Amino acid sequence: MQNQHKSWLNLPSLSIPVKALFTGYLLVVGLGLLMAGAQIMLTHGMADGKFGLSVDDIVYSYYGNREGSKLESKLNGSMKDKATPEENFTMIKWARNGASENEWNSTIQPIVQQKCAMCHGHIPGLPNVTKYDEMKEIAKVDEGASIASLTRVSHIHLFGIAFIFFFIGLIFSMSVGFKKWAKALLIFIPFAFLIVDIAAWWLTKMNPSFAYFVIVGGFGYSLASTIMIFTSLYQMWVMPWRGAHSDVNTWREG
Structure with missing residues (x-):
């Protein structure tokens, strides 16, 4: 009975209402991530006067342009x-x-x-x-983001984005066809890179050499989240139509 209960707890076999709930959340969150990227391009991405995010943009935003x-x-x-x-x-x-x-x-x-x-x-x-x-x-010499603003933005990002990653990871945890270690790694990566991203803000404030880690952190959690979102949508809506639901046991984790 226990194995029978587990057999349907995967993305391809979820009921239509639950799939609709998960899909709505993933689509809205995905759009939100795109808007966040656009906002970064229009703010931090213009810090050096040129469109497009660069290391100089990160340095100017957090360390400042001391000249x-x-x-x-x-x-x-x-x-x-x-x-x-x-x-x-x-x-x-x-x-x-x-x-x-x-x-x-x-x-x-x-x-x-x-x-x-x-x-x-x-x-x-x-x-x-x-x-x-x-x-x-x-009008004073630009020393970048203040400690007060870094503290405010850091705690907002840590609390708010962690909630987003939690629910993306929760939905993705019901995916099939992944080794358990691979699935666990994908779920954990966004949280790890979020910590790298926020820590790099503070480190860049002290030393501009750490600006590269801001880009690495943002790219890392964005890529992992994108993989989980598209995988979840594919397994909920495309995989069942491809006949995968005919053998539920084949969806069990390796």
Whole structure:
């Protein structure tokens, strides 16, 4: 009786409602991972002023560009198209010259009010650059992500993404045709690379040489998650139609 109970607890033999539940989750999570990748490309991927994620982008995001200010990095990167080249140059020059309050009142603040305030003065989470004190901080030498922001983002990622990997792994654990050690390894890989990714943020903050590990970590858990998602979808919907359900015993793990 125990073997008979186990025989149907696999992806090809699940009931249609359960398959629908799992499929909906996997599709939404897969789309979410794609959107996360796009968001990284539009934020970190523009840190060096060029589209596409590179080691320099990682270094600028976490270690900073110690040769210039965060304001300069943004105006040459993701915020480059928000103002005219002349206005960007004016703000960069102001930052390099010490970000004086007199020039802020006469020249910089009008540009900020016209080109930046629509987002940075109203959207929670974005620095309110309409205030001189906050703009002055951004105009200082760019030392990358602050300890406070790293702590906040790290705990959000560790808690939130771990839940995503847990349910992807739970669904994939019902897959067939894998050796137990191979299945266990695939399930564990995203968690391991997530730790590598988050740890590399902090290490890169101290030493830019660790930036490579950020890319390795993100690529590792993305690849493992993709394999599990597509394998699970294939075994739920394609495999039964290929006649695999005719012999349930062949689906048992090796």
